[in-house]
Amino acid sequence: ESRFHGQVVAAERPVEEDKLALLDFLLTTPHSRFLNWSPDIPVCESWTGVSCSEDQSRVVSLRLPGIGFQGPIPANTLTRLSGITVLSLRFNSFSGRLSSDFSVWPNLTVLDLSNNGFNGSIPRSLSRLTRIRVLNLANNSLSGEIPDIDLPSLKWINLSYNNLTGAVPESFRRFPSWAFTGNNLSSEAANPRHSRTKRLGEPTLLGVALGACTFGFAVISVSMVTCCSSHGVDDDTAAELEPSSAKKKGGSSGEKRISGRSKKEGRIVSLDGTRFPYRFRDLLKFPAEVLGKGTFGSTYKLALKDGNEVAVKWVAELSDMDTKFEQLMELVGGLRHENIAPLKAYYCSSDAKLLIYDYYREGSVSSVLHGKAADRKRLLSWGGRLKVALGAARGLGHIHIQGRGQHGKKLVHGNMKASNIFFNTQGFGCISDIGLTTLMNPTLPASLQGLGYRAPEMTDARNASQETDVYSFGVLLLELLTGKSPKQSAQSHLVRWVQSVVREEWSSEVFDLDLLTRPGIEDEMIEMLRIGMACVSRMPEERPKMPVVVEMVEAVYQARSIDQLSANQESSFQVKPARR
Numbered sequence: 328e329s330r331f332h333g334q335v336v337a338a339e340r341p342v343e344e345d346k347l348a349l350l351d352f353l354l355t356t357p358h359s360r361f362l363n364w365s366p367d368i369p370v371c372e373s374w375t376g377v378s379c380s381e382d383q384s385r386v387v388s389l390r391l392p393g394i395g396f397q398g399p400i401p402a403n404t405l406t407r408l409s410g411i412t413v414l415s416l417r418f419n420s421f422s423g424r425l426s427s428d429f430s431v432w433p434n435l436t437v438l439d440l441s442n443n444g445f446n447g448s449i450p451r452s453l454s455r456l457t458r459i460r461v462l463n464l465a466n467n468s469l470s471g472e473i474p475d476i477d478l479p480s481l482k483w484i485n486l487s488y489n490n491l492t493g494a495v496p497e498s499f500r501r502f503p504s505w506a507f508t509g510n511n512l513s514s515e516a517a518n519p520r521h522s523r524t525k526r527l528g529e530p531t532l533l534g535v536a537l538g539a540c541t542f543g544f545a546v547i548s549v550s551m552v553t554c555c556s557s558h559g560v561d562d563d564t565a566a567e568l569e570p571s572s573a574k575k576k577g578g579s580s581g582e583k584r585i586s587g588r589s590k591k592e593g594r595i596v597s598l599d600g601t602r603f604p605y606r607f608r609d610l611l612k613f614p615a616e617v618l619g620k621g622t623f624g625s626t627y628k629l630a631l632k633d634g635n636e637v638a639v640k641w642v643a644e645l646s647d648m649d650t651k652f653e654q655l656m657e658l659v660g661g662l663r664h665e666n667i668a669p670l671k672a673y674y675c676s677s678d679a680k681l682l683i684y685d686y687y688r689e690g691s692v693s694s695v696l697h698g699k700a701a702d703r704k705r706l707l708s709w710g711g712r713l714k715v716a717l718g719a720a721r722g723l724g725h726i727h728i729q730g731r732g733q734h735g736k737k738l739v740h741g742n743m744k745a746s747n748i749f750f751n752t753q754g755f756g757c758i759s760d761i762g763l764t765t766l767m768n769p770t771l772p773a774s775l776q777g778l779g780y781r782a783p784e785m786t787d788a789r790n791a792s793q794e795t796d797v798y799s800f801g802v803l804l805l806e807l808l809t810g811k812s813p814k815q816s817a818q819s820h821l822v823r824w825v826q827s828v829v830r831e832e833w834s835s836e837v838f839d840l841d842l843l844t845r846p847g848i849e850d851e852m853i854e855m856l857r858i859g860m861a862c863v864s865r866m867p868e869e870r871p872k873m874p875v876v877v878e879m880v881e882a883v884y885q886a887r888s889i890d891q892l893s894a895n896q897e898s899s900f901q902v903k904p905a906r907r
């Protein structure tokens with residue numbers, strides 16, 4: 328039985344019961360991010376963060392990091408998911424006491440409630456979780472003594488950064504890996520993270536590194552230090568674990584804890600609701616290909632063992648930025664939109680930081696626009712360019728409206744350019760590389776940052792703003808219209824060139840020759856040129872806001888679709904009599 332929309336509904340199959348329990352949970356728990364949980368779509372195939380058993384008879388995994396949930400977990404909602412094996416609700420704002428009856432989840436193997444505001448003591452009923460392997464309650468407000476319970480399957484436990492007191496029970500020291508730092512515990516328990524996990528010795532790692540194909544010598548050598556210094560939970564649960572616990576405990580103390588450590592543990596943290604099944608050192612073994620070197624480091628294409636391909640961006644220059652980097656990753660990972668390239672996972676250690684994305688086979692808009700004519704023709708006809716522009720506008724508009732950066736500041740992209748835009752499955756633009764600029768070292772030469780796309784007032788990478796994003800988007804539009812790269816040479820400034828050509832009249836000289844062969848699109852191109860020119864206005868306050876830009880581009884696209892529709896209808900109308 329469930330009360331969904333006020334009705335009492337009897338569910339027949341267990342998975343339907345699970346679905347109703349989840350809907351009850353969603354309806355009764357305030358949250359700030361959108362979840363696509365609709366009663367009309369199949370829970371097992373489409374619901375974000377939900378996975379089912381192979382025969383789709385039960386929900387078995389629920390991962391909802393960073394959805395902005397608030398308040399206590401409502402009674403009689405998640406507790407009804409009795410088949411669940413993984414429950415991860417980290418990086419939300421849940422509060423209230425932890426459930427006192429954990430026997431409702433007899434199959435649980437991973438419980439991650441870290442980085443919330445749960446309070447009260449750690450319930451003894453946790454001992455009912457006889458299959459639990461990973462238990463992470465770090466960075467909450469739990470108090471009292473740690474109960475002396477035995478969890479036979481536990482491999483890793485993290486209770487760091489709570490208000491726990493007393494001694495660590497002897498039974499806990501039998502777990503292979505544990506972390507209790509940042510509490511008020513007595514004696515050695517208060518020491519920074521302890522682990523009994525076997526450390527990966529340097530010679531072993533060196534072997535791995537040398538065995539690695541081409542995942543970049545630089546990556547490997549930097550990673551060696553990182554990997555050797557990490558605790559290296561050496562079972563397949565590594566990807567479930569937290570990168571860091573020192574998150575929300577009030578600015579300065581959290582920062583100090585992180586920077587106070589000489590070497591920081593690194594973990595691959597999955598962000599897309601699925602489990603990223605590889606460890607950092609696995610990545611070193613996979614065949615890799617360098618895709619290019621950018622402002623922040625290099626990007627590699629990796630062929631994973633399971634046959635999937637990913638793009639791994641190795642970020643240099645961000646040492647001593649672990650907390651900010653992790654916060655940004657969680658924020659960006661929480662942005663779900665069809666025009667934003669989803670960040671699958673990230674890795675953070677004090678020495679190496681990786682961003683893991685799906686690999687886009689078609690390449691970036693830049694590589695297609697300035698690459699082979701056949702690809703350009705296939706993907707970037709006028710209609711294709713409009714789709715790229717509209718997708719990129721929608722994605723950027725979403726970031727500007729939805730995303731909140733640190734201290735509630737609005738999130739900005741900071742590095743909008745054609746090499747950071749890819750094609751989604753419908754050929755619309757899909758933007759990547761969000762927010763990294765804001766972490767960048769301001770002393771890095773300006774010439775290295777977003778050459779050709781940077782707004783004139785953006786003297787320091789860290790003063791990127793929504794207005795500078797709009798400027799960069801305008802440059803992208805001009806690039807799509809002219810077919811010219813804004814960074815062809817430092818002397819040829821695309822914006823100035825377009826401005827000089829159109830100063831006298833709206834001349835067709837600016838447009839890409841590839842486009843001029845197509846009849847009937849001049850009006851649309853001129854309208855897009857107007858939008859681009861407005862975006863690159865010299866004064867930031869004269870530039871339109873992104874939601875307005877989206878509307879304008881949308882209007883051009885919609886008008887085109889209507890034209891095409893009526894053209895098709897006309898032609899099909901003409902064909903019919905001929906068939907008779």
Ligand SMILES: Nc1ncnc2c1ncn2[C@@H]1O[C@H](COP(=O)(O)OP(=O)(O)OP(=O)(O)O)[C@@H](O)[C@H]1O
Pocket residue numbers: 618619620621622623624625626638640684685686687688690691694742746747759760777
């Ligand atoms: N997910 C991806 N799929 C396919 N290619 C990618 C992916 N991510 C990046 N690339 C490509 O890899 C190359 C290097 O990317 P990278 O982001 O490191 O540098 P960039 O985009 O040239 O500059 P910046 O660092 O300023 O963003 C670029 O050509 C980019 O288009």
